[in-house]
Amino acid sequence: MYYAPSDLFWLLLLVAGAWYVWAGMAAKEQVRRAASAHCKQLGVQMLDDTVMLVRTRLKRDRRGQIALQRNYEFEFTSTGQHRYSGVAVLHGRRIEQLQLSPHHLS
Numbered sequence: 884m885y886y887a888p889s890d891l892f893w894l895l896l897l898v899a900g901a902w903y904v905w906a907g908m909a910a911k912e913q914v915r916r917a918a919s920a921h922c923k924q925l926g927v928q929m930l931d932d933t934v935m936l937v938r939t940r941l942k943r944d945r946r947g948q949i950a951l952q953r954n955y956e957f958e959f960t961s962t963g964q965h966r967y968s969g970v971a972v973l974h975g976r977r978i979e980q981l982q983l984s985p986h987h988l989s
Contacts, residue, residue: 930958949976
């Protein structure tokens with residue numbers, strides 16, 4: 884069976900797209916669990932139990948290797964009346980930053 888170069892290109896593009904979606908879902912779940920645990924540890928409630936991808940880019944890690952850096956946002960509450968935002972940064976498979984915005988303590 885013979886494949887034209889354009890067929891192989893489209894197949895490779897399809898596989899790369901499927902990998903990106905699958906890796907993105909795994910990364911989002913990792914960040915969601917970490918953000919939820921962080922909120923629980925600080926005594927605040929993560930709202931909607933979800934994180935939202937804000938930015939994806941290529942960036943060098945500490946060893947100088949290029950890896951995907953994904954920035955996520957989520958919302959939490961400390962009093963039940965106001966929503967506050969939080970930020971999580973995942974670089975490769977490592978969470979580099981998990982930060983909550985200033986908020987009132989209940």
